[in-house]
Amino acid sequence: MSRRDYVPDALLRLVLAGGATSARRRLLERHGTPEAALAAGPGGWRAAGMDEEQIHALSTPAPAPLAASRDWLAASTRHHLLGWDSPDYPPLLREGPNPPVGVFVDGDPALLWRPSVAVVGSRSPSAGGRDNAAAFARALSRAGIVVVSGMAAGIDAAAHEGVLGQPQGATIAVLGTGPDQAYPRRHAGLRERIATEGAVVSEHPPGTGAHPSHFPRRNRIIAALSLATLVIEAAERSGALITARQAIDSGRDVFAVPGSIHNPMARGCHRLIREGAGLVEHAGEVLDALAPQLSGLVRTLRGQLREAEQTPPDRPVRGMPGEDANYQKLWDALGHDPTGMDRLAERTGLTTAALSSMLLAMELDGRVSVEHGRYCRND
Template structure:
């Protein structure tokens, strides 16, 4: 394993409060330098004696097991110091030190909506979650949820049913474990088509305290959070409040006054959440923040142009030459991602990033996961 990755892993496995370890990375730039700084620097950053002891003497069995999990190409560890750390997550009040990712880590930069709700929804609630999530996925928006039973599972399944649909599962276990266990097949499908994310190392079992903590990551990765059905004491309301506390949009689907699972949504609406009746209302409300995310993305794409302000009388800036092959591959008829990969020789991840930029610049239209030039 690369020296920096191993050093980051040791910092992660030291456990305890995250903020001091983030501060240590900020002070020393890289994980290897952070470890090399030694105990005086560790104490100055606020690490406890227990954390310092674990840095000096890591759990070798856990370290080896985690290194082994990180071996396959599909498995990744993104640290706080990494420029590819998701920019929206970086802005929450308590961002994780690192993320274990099974799948495509670039998808954590995709504009996304968190879809959450009851583990035991009504049939109508499950249908609503599926319908909203399917529309999000068809628009190119990632569907983010917690892979729990009920609303979460319906949202993930809807995104997986869309060609080129993207979904991200944030777990309260290690990234290799499904919770509930019967979602093992769903976890594998999400990892293959999207990404499974956890701040916990592989093998970490489910604990009650992990799930409220998990919810902050779920809300932090998303532009906004949609609650479909929830009681007044639902974990979905925790996710919604964490989203609101971090400046993200919160939406709720209203229901019957006789449905106990609508009370959490009605409470959120009374507290200021947006009442929505269809997915397009959510997407329209998220346009300003999606534009901001595109600005972050431009900063990570080599040779990208600053996004011009586009008004009624404003012409588009000249197309970046790096985007020219993609522009030529696009036509006025909607084109699917597979064909664009074939025409350009670029990967789906590279194309997704470029298409998002071009869509927000007003050059490209997307409908049902297919792309075309805007006239």
């Protein structure tokens, strides 16, 4: 779905209202669209559980944040806002605890639908821990897994760097700031590279700076977007352990890499292992453990695409699942030159969510290759 001409003011107002996300999600679920939710007025807002501060923010939105968010969304085809009401909202995030009303994305939103693993750990790792983070991330990426992390110093940055520049690598950074802000500031270049080759994600609007309360909340999004969380190095009191706990709360697997008993940055991993996290020494063990989920995910995505009745294509695409006319439409839109998601959406008229599911199935069938978020035929 191309959003270059669409600036969703009603959704922006709901996102910028702040406060409890559950009340705003309930409001959207009751009324169906952001526009209808706003039209419900203060009575409808209170009935959904919104407090007086939220009601005031919806009634009289602050003009500067609204204008800044609108300008950011309109500034680039790389900028998106995925709302709770949208079919493009990432399904794994929707299933997680306390999902946000909307997420801002700088980069390829289709990556949020692909199988991913969170790689997290200490901001002050050992040299070996940094090397392990890059090696695990690189190996997972080569297997077609998107690597998710928080762009923090240390293990997070090493994991992102391990993926960037890989021929088929993709990484997602979930920020505790706005999507346009780098924290720490020295990671401004890293943020831009991730946005160019992968995706930068935040529930906070553009221009939002760092605040201590944002980062534990950021960790729940990292955990929810991922099929599993891998902890490389972590002290006994560590934000990485918060992410691991939230992954468990989301019903996801947690893995940890053991270390020396003399390394204080290994104690958090050892604690997780004692409490039941999977001990892993190489990426293949993570992939083996996730194999049933990966297979199930592909079946689920294919099933979603078959829900509506489709007219069989005139020229079946060899090896494509089912007689789905949309697969043929997508195949015809692809070429031998790499093509981005926005262009495929324009050519086919399909949503990003549908395209992402179909391209994943085609990639796993060996029919499509992906490099830096751009797709081409294998024939």
